[in-house]
Amino acid sequence: MTKQVFIREAKSYLMLTFALCVATLGWAAFIIPAGIVGGGITGLASTFHFLWGWDVGLVSISINALLVLLAIKLLGFSFGVKSVYCIILFGILLSAFTHSFPKPLTDDTFMATLIGSTLAGTGAGIIFVSGGSTGGTDIIAMIINKYKNISLGRLLLLCDIFIISTGYIVFHNIEIVMYGFITMAIFGYAVDMVITGNKQTVQLFIISTKYKEISENIISRTEKGCTILDGVGAYTGESKKVLMVISKKRTSAVLFRIIKDIDPEAFVTMGTVSGVYGKGFDQIKV
Known part of the structure; x- marks a missing residue:
């Protein structure tokens, strides 16, 4: 590996680490302690956390590891080192941050939704731009898509709707479910803004x-x-x-x-x- 390649890769991993910290802060300091179930695997891990007190980071790593192994077996995917790095570090940071923030950094649930989803989406966008991935429901959607003729976009949407709807099982409160959908919308918008931005x-x-x-x-x-x-x-x-x-x-x-x-x-x-x-x-x- 040449010096130039090494420096470029080092900068890439530093950017990924920064992005993971930003995304984790959004989830662990705002969304999760506010009792909001967001989309994706992190949202599903949050549901288990609210129901039985399971560690969000550990559950996230476990589910993603199972999905990656399943995807390799069924789809023949080869996951890059950066994606594995992101999945593991994101889980570790979630575990550390959720214990550090037992309460959200704001008492207003809507502000927690707004700030948290913006941070989480911004971090996710930077991760995608830097060539990383945190796994998630896109793997589930691709597996289902192989056997059922349903578009990936629709499958991803259905997965997120199902996960967010589990918030009603936990809290029996329709407002929490609506906050979850707002989180999903802002998260997606933030990701798009980072990826497209001024470009x-x-x-x-x-x-x-x-x-x-x-x-x-x-x-x-x-x-x-x-x-x-x-x-x-x-x-x-x-x-x-x-x-x-x-x-x-x-x-x-x-x-x-x-x-x-x-x-x-x-x-x-x-x-x-x-x-x-x-x-x-x-x-x-x-």
């Missing part, structure tokens, strides 16, 4: 008779590339030129200003794209 990219299609002038201004004023496509109007049968532009969402306003200045009658569509790979954007990831 959120949009794709514009511009139809205008002044396409050449618009494309020249986009290239010269924004230093962005621009592709000219051939199009045909289905109703009129007329040939048209269509401009395709890829841009960061935060800079799309500049493009609209250029278009409006040159051709206020231009037809423009803008859509969010989940990934753009190539020169000037992300590298292709496998």
